[in-house]
Amino acid sequence: MTNLRRKHTAQFKAKVALEAIKEERTSIQIASQYGVHSTQVRAWKKKALDALEVIFSNGIKNEAKKKDELIENLFNQIGQLKLEKDFLKKKMGLLSQNPF
Numbered sequence: 283m284t285n286l287r288r289k290h291t292a293q294f295k296a297k298v299a300l301e302a303i304k305e306e307r308t309s310i311q312i313a314s315q316y317g318v319h320s321t322q323v324r325a326w327k328k329k330a331l332d333a334l335e336v337i338f339s340n341g342i343k344n345e346a347k348k349k350d351e352l353i354e355n356l357f358n359q360i361g362q363l364k365l366e367k368d369f370l371k372k373k374m375g376l377l378s379q380n381p382f
Contacts, residue, residue, distance in 0.1 A: 302327035
């Protein structure tokens with residue numbers, strides 16, 4: 283007897299989680315309808331509710347802003363290091379011999 287893991291799409295998980303959030307039926311009834319385990323239904327419901335909190339707390343915008351700042355800072359560091367490398371090569375007389 284083989285136990286194969288089934289992979290569910292995000293759309294399917296959202297549908298089941300939304301059904302569980304509505305609380306019109308128990309998680310066991312929902313699990314029976316969609317062919318998943320009731321524990322999985324509760325887990326998807328919890329994950330969906332946690333994600334809602336992040337969405338409404340502007341967490342996504344803050345994370346994107348931090349990521350953009352990090353990228354900008356790293357590009358600045360790369361530029362500074364390249365400038366210093368070229369300066370040192372020029373002072374050592376290596377720039378005229380090898381362009382790379």
